[in-house]
Amino acid sequence: MSETRRGRPRRAEIDARVIEVATELLLRRGYGGLSPDEVAERAGIAKTTLYRRWPTKDHLAFAVVARLQDDDEITDTGDIRRDLPAYLEKIAAGLERMRRAGRDPGDTGDTGPGPGSVADLLAAAARQPEVGELVREMYARRNTLARALLERARDRGELRPDLDVEALFDQLAGALYYRVLVTGLPVDRAYAERLTDTALRGAARERN
Amino acid sequence: MSETRRGRPRRAEIDARVIEVATELLLRRGYGGLSPDEVAERAGIAKTTLYRRWPTKDHLAFAVVARLQDDDEITDTGDIRRDLPAYLEKIAAGLERMRRAGRDPGDTGDTGPGPGSVADLLAAAARQPEVGELVREMYARRNTLARALLERARDRGELRPDLDVEALFDQLAGALYYRVLVTGLPVDRAYAERLTDTALRGAARERN
Numbered sequence: 001m002s003e004t005r006r007g008r009p010r011r012a013e014i015d016a017r018v019i020e021v022a023t024e025l026l027l028r029r030g031y032g033g034l035s036p037d038e039v040a041e042r043a044g045i046a047k048t049t050l051y052r053r054w055p056t057k058d059h060l061a062f063a064v065v066a067r068l069q070d071d072d073e074i075t076d077t078g079d080i081r082r083d084l085p086a087y088l089e090k091i092a093a094g095l096e097r098m099r100r101a102g103r104d105p106g107d108t109g110d111t112g113p114g115p116g117s118v119a120d121l122l123a124a125a126a127r128q129p130e131v132g133e134l135v136r137e138m139y140a141r142r143n144t145l146a147r148a149l150l151e152r153a154r155d156r157g158e159l160r161p162d163l164d165v166e167a168l169f170d171q172l173a174g175a176l177y178y179r180v181l182v183t184g185l186p187v188d189r190a191y192a193e194r195l196t197d198t199a200l201r202g203a204a205r206e207r208n
Numbered sequence: 209m210s211e212t213r214r215g216r217p218r219r220a221e222i223d224a225r226v227i228e229v230a231t232e233l234l235l236r237r238g239y240g241g242l243s244p245d246e247v248a249e250r251a252g253i254a255k256t257t258l259y260r261r262w263p264t265k266d267h268l269a270f271a272v273v274a275r276l277q278d279d280d281e282i283t284d285t286g287d288i289r290r291d292l293p294a295y296l297e298k299i300a301a302g303l304e305r306m307r308r309a310g311r312d313p314g315d316t317g318d319t320g321p322g323p324g325s326v327a328d329l330l331a332a333a334a335r336q337p338e339v340g341e342l343v344r345e346m347y348a349r350r351n352t353l354a355r356a357l358l359e360r361a362r363d364r365g366e367l368r369p370d371l372d373v374e375a376l377f378d379q380l381a382g383a384l385y386y387r388v389l390v391t392g393l394p395v396d397r398a399y400a401e402r403l404t405d406t407a408l409r410g411a412a413r414e415r416n
Contacts, residue, residue, distance in 0.1 A: 122389050122390070129320065132321070170386050172379065173386055183347055194372050198376055200411050203358075205369075
């Protein structure tokens with residue numbers, strides 16, 4: 001074992017520990033309550049170590065978001081009418097979790113209709129072009145997997161062969177974001193089912 | 209004419225002048241460059257008059273957004289395949305305008321893929337519950353008109369009778385917001401046409 005490795009945790013272990021602490025803080029306190037200095041202290045590492053890996057609070061916050069997204073598995077059972085609402089429900093749950101992060105639910109258990117940290121995170125990505133680029137790459141990777149689910153359903157004949165998969169996925173994910181960010185209406189399993197049904201059946205009276 | 213009215217502009221005139229100046233500043237400089245004090249000065253009114261009507265910068269910013277939305281007429285020609293992309297194109301143009309507000313387009317005329325002031329405005333609405341409530345009411349009023357367009361198309365038989373109009377509208381508007389805020393992909397007339405076609409035809413291979 002080399003001198004520099006003796007007794008020191010590996011980089012992957014440090015990363016995992018930092019992200020775990022940051023995840024806990026972000027979900028409990030919201031974007032405004034996340035402090036990289038505090039994360040470093042709680043994770044037992046030097047601040048310089050943390051900032052070398054995640055140069056700003058926003059880099060750290062989106063590392064948490066990426067990790068939470070990776071935890072949401074995309075299940076393909078071969079039945080798109082089952083798999084699609086299941087996946088949309090996961091996106092909805094992730095948005096709801098971030099919407100509520102750091103907000104006092106009050107006596108009723110309700111945090112109100114505002115978008116909470118979902119809006120803070122998007123504004124953070126908008127402020128720093130470099131972070132924005134990371135976020136768009138993260139979503140691009142993630143959405144490629146989600147679109148593959150739709151493409152496989154198309155290839156086995158559940159969806160029509162000339163389907164615009166990109167537009168369809170934008171509509172499904174977009175509806176969830178729109179409700180959380182703009183209209184403040186709830187997103188849940190029932191809503192995921194409504195979206196799936198509306199998108200699959202189509203709005204026109206007659207197919208043409 | 210009463211003493212207090214002599215020579216003074218009416219409240220509606222003052223409002224219109226303030227909103228005009230604020231619109232020009234917001235679109236030219238972006239959310240970060242909007243200053244209520246400067247708006248009051250340019251409109252030639254006392255700061256106290258402005259703050260009595262719009263207590264914070266965010267109230268003023270959303271008065272601008274509401275005015276811009278009202279300028280986007282919803283045209284009903286009786287053909288939903290024509291009216292829907294036309295209206296979606298207006299939403300897209302409004303988002304693009306706010307996305308580019310205050311950003312230097314550089315030598316290429318491109319401001320890059322970030323959401324710009326669209327994200328700033330949503331974060332502002334998230335910060336102040338009272339402003340968030342105003343914003344949700346504004347969108348609720350606006351979206352009622354847009355959904356009426358779909359409901360009339362359903363009533364005259366262009367759309368299916370059991371259509372979930374709310375889910376359909378969320379999907380269409382949501383896809384535009386999702387691209388501007390999250391994936392950074394362009395929204396324009398061609399994309400509005402893709403959305404309309406995908407939503408009207410439906411994704412499923414066979415109607416069921």
